[in-house]
Amino acid sequence: MSDSLNKPASLFSKDTIDGEIATLNLGPTHPATHGIFQNVLTVDGEKILNSVQTVGYIHRAFEKLAERRPYNQITPITDRLNYCSSPINNMGWEMTVEKLIGAEIPKRVEYMRVIIMELARIADHLVCNAVIGVDTGALTGFTYMFQQREAIYELFEEVCGARLTTNIGRIGGFERDFNDTFYKKLDAFLKNFPKHFEEFDSLLLRNRILMDRTINAGPIAGDRALEYGFTGPNLRAAGIDYDVRVMNPYSSYQDFDFTVPVGTQGDTYDRFCVRQEEIRQSLKIIRQALDNMPEGHHFAANIPEFYLPRKDDVYTKMEALIYHFKIVMGETPVPVGEVYHSVEGGNGELGFHLISDGGRTPYRLQFRRPCFIYYQAYPEMITGQTISDAVLTLSSLNVIAGELDA
């Protein structure tokens, strides 16, 4: 299938064209693309014959930056990958380092992480599905769902003080325990959200306009999706039930009972449906984690060599001051090794390939960015479709510029 590889527009066979062809720039900045993506489309009327992508507009050299930063300073970089679900990236990175140093994480911390990560997944999927609504002309659902996303951001704010680029947690756990306000707000969210969400669902799921616009828009078959390296909801929409949370459980995901929704066609409608169902499953996981949260008030593993101590301890306790100094100055011995760890991010398998030579910074850190890998399939998915379908396909793939370009 070398035909589907990035083929410059000029090479496109003219035999298949019956009208006049035109070249159209979709992007790099365009309100419909929700990010900086350039697609040079060759169109015949409104039918797309070919597309050539340009990526890299917001490349920030994160992998190079990571080679100069101590381990705890890399967490803020990961925020800026998929910024719709930063906590998953943060915790994925923290778990990678914990795997490298062999830290044992208490069950309670893992459950706390699960709650935060699933909240992030809900926020991520909400944005994606609400935007699918917008692109089909239904703005109302979007405004209602963004109120709910706001509630999730308030929860993050309660835990880490930040909303979008969260830098949540530490290597070893969290910087503080969940406070009472957090639990109160979480209870309110769990009570209110399903109501609003089901209303949103009923507004769109069987809506004639949405169905007509999304069914068969931007489809990809399961085997093609695997060839391209799809993961996450987009792969599951194509009927392949690969979910890192189930296949390689991390952070105690094996303790939770949830189902992995799959689609059949791999089209925009299936991607929409899969994300909708995953939001419900995430809620289920959060409820289980809350109910079964182990007793206690510990919120971090006992790894003083790597866990940044509380600031007030640094000023008053000698040990904390010493460890703080050692961590910040990079005096802590880190094991030499090579580790790959992956988590189920909002858009698929988010992997961290970390090589440590024992120094204060990684020797090499590579991110497996799911968006970057599956965005390659976009030309194949939109060829033969209309421009409006292309816009919908792009939003349903949920390509996040930050993750695409790193």
Place this chain on the structure above:
Amino acid sequence: MSQLTNDSVLNRLQEQFGPAIISHEVPYGLLTVEVQSEKAHDMIAWLKEDDVLKMSFLTLIGAVHYPDQKGRELCVNYHIHSLVHNVRLRIRAFVPIAEPNIATITDIYIGADWQERETYDFFGVNFVGHPNLTRILNEDDMDYFPMRKEYHLEDATREDKDDRYFGR
């Protein structure tokens, strides 16, 4: 279905490729085999078709630069995953920086296209046979490979970057 283990995967690979496998290790539970660079393509192609291992999902391609290893400066890593057996494998091949040639695997996995372009963009690994081996994230007229270790993040001796222009 019998459970595949790292040992059984390694045994099967050794049966098939024998001397091409230079070394193997299992860092943090992930079987890693070093293979002769000219055999990497064949091994990945064979793994995809093999009925026993069914390693047909390409997770990641990346490179690492080891400037001190003369003749084997660039290491190309392939992470392959068997979704059927849930076993992962890392294949690595070293190429000299003077002639960083390795066969492309875009004929095996379409998804390797951009990942190989990215690896080329940052490390200068020349994936022979790639249909469009051009820079992807960096600008097209860049004349060096920035992830190589000789390029430091910020050169403190730069004179064109005067702090006055940045209001500091």
